[in-house]
Amino acid sequence: MKISGAIVAGVALVTCLGTASAAAADPADPQPETTHQAQLLATNFQLPFPCGQSWTGNSNNSSAHTSYEIDFNRGGSPDADLGDTVVAAAAGTVVISSHQGSTNGFGNLVKIDHGGGWSTYYAHLNARSVSAGQSVSQGQKIGTVGKTSRPGNNISAHLHFEVRQGSNYPANVRKAVFNGVTFGYPNQTLTSRNGCGGSTNPHTAESVCGSGYTVINSAGLGSAGTVYLLYNKSNGYNCVTTIKRSSIGTPTATSAYLEVQGSARKTDSGDFSYYAGPVIAKAAGKCVKWGGKAGSSSHDSPFQHCG
Incomplete structure (x- = not known):
């Protein structure tokens, strides 16, 4: 969960037989289904x-x-x-x-x-x-x-x-x-994050943005994190999120932004434990700027992904 202040296309080619401390969750955070x-x-x-x-x-x-x-x-x-x-x-x-x-x-x-x-x-x-x-x-x-x-x-x-x-x-x-x-x-x-060592972030860009969103671009923020741009072709919306890769579980300055050409920039910025965002905006047929920051590293794209 995000606490303020506080993941090759293929097909299986076979036939076979066959405790974290309590904290208030952001309503947009992914939740266990059962x-x-x-x-x-x-x-x-x-x-x-x-x-x-x-x-x-x-x-x-x-x-x-x-x-x-x-x-x-x-x-x-x-x-x-x-x-x-x-x-x-x-x-x-x-x-x-x-x-x-x-x-x-x-x-x-x-x-x-x-x-x-x-x-x-x-x-x-x-x-x-x-x-x-x-x-x-x-x-x-x-x-x-x-x-x-x-x-x-x-x-x-x-x-x-x-x-x-x-x-x-x-x-x-x-x-x-x-x-x-x-x-x-x-x-x-x-x-796989199995055996990668250190703390791992339980959230992915897809889980933060939600069902239907697919990663179309990303940029590394040193060892501190990665900022992702995603698109949902079913509704024409883009989503940006910054996923932390260090200081997992500890609130640190993290941000994500999305700017659709011709519209005001939308930003999510604060001291977050796991990720910034999701920042979502309708962008079908328009160019977007996107980026974010984690630790001392930041990414700022030009207008791109026009279509």
Whole structure:
């Protein structure tokens, strides 16, 4: 949440089986959708891949999917990610590390118990790097992307990932939350913050601006943050937000602005803990200036993105 004063297009190419202290929230801040989501946010799950890698998740490309299961791929061809590293989404204890044989379509499966009834599943692995009973830390390698399954089930390489709570399958499969933000079902491309070190900002430009907005430009503000320009093609609005990358959770001077050609500049500026903005204005068919500041760095664009 923002406290004043106080995230490669792709398609899964497969068929498979399957505590922060209390604070007043800005009404525009993204909120957990359900009690389950609030609990899941507290686990601080991260994408199950190394820091900086971008992966496309798809929940509807397989006829075998029954709920919020996700298939992850990167690269433009089948098996492009075969052998890529898979890491633990959160710390926990390995309760399954085995090849499932003909039991189901999971092939090489790792299941991690995170406590409180929460667990994660990593299926079709090419190789497993952990054993049942082993404690793992967030970001620790647990295996590699593969295409193992039951005999005769030929699939392309991918990671089948699930978050579950309880044991009543498939009702126990929950929406995945990565870096504090709910996965954009049915598909979304995300960049991993797993193992990046230091504090991570749970907010992304898309989560701040809201549904329908897509990043069309961005500018780094040193190590202090990044300012983003987004556009919603369904309504013709632009959105600007500055996401902090340092002093996360500590109020520091942060700003974001948007100026539509022919209109007055709109600015959000103050001592914010996570981000400035969103600054939103209708700009279809017009040029915009945009920018922001975090720490000692700032960005000011010329009029651009006219259209």
